[in-house]
Amino acid sequence: MTTRASTPVPSPADPGVDAFTRPYWQAAAEGRLLVRRCAACTRPHHYPREFCPYCWSEDVQWERASGRATLYTWSVVHRNDLPPFGERVPYVAAVVDLAEGPRMMTEVVDCAESALRIGAGLEVAFRVRGEYAVPVFRMAGEGGGG
Numbered sequence: 001m002t003t004r005a006s007t008p009v010p011s012p013a014d015p016g017v018d019a020f021t022r023p024y025w026q027a028a029a030e031g032r033l034l035v036r037r038c039a040a041c042t043r044p045h046h047y048p049r050e051f052c053p054y055c056w057s058e059d060v061q062w063e064r065a066s067g068r069a070t071l072y073t074w075s076v077v078h079r080n081d082l083p084p085f086g087e088r089v090p091y092v093a094a095v096v097d098l099a100e101g102p103r104m105m106t107e108v109v110d111c112a113e114s115a116l117r118i119g120a121g122l123e124v125a126f127r128v129r130g131e132y133a134v135p136v137f138r139m140a141g142e143g144g145g146g
């Protein structure tokens with residue numbers, strides 16, 4: 001009889017870290033938010049890709065983002081059966097416009113739902129997940145920042 005070592009099943013909340021995205025996740029663990037900027041057309045983009053989604057150039061570099069954003073839209077999630085999200089309900093799933101231009105899916109934390117407004121100023125914070133951290137946002141002036 002042959003037995004195999006079990007491979008841990010990653011959580012849906014674990015970042016998909018590979019050689020390309022490792023700088024992004026390591027920067028987040030250090031409290032810095034990164035975006036990619038194209039050297040050919042100069043446009044920033046997020047999520048991290050190895051090419052520019054606007055002009056298809058592969059001449060893109062990591063750049064530190066300011067950590068400032070505005071709230072584009074949000075939804076309060078009251079039920080999610082996937083760990084670890086179920087432990088956090090209700091939570092605010094959001095789309096934010098980074099000050100640098102790209103739009104980013106994220107979560108707004110440490111904020112009452114009644115305080116949320118489209119266009120509200122936000123700043124990055126980080127939720128630690130093992131050796132990495134996940135960028136989340138809070139209302140500007142509430143601490144944190146990137």
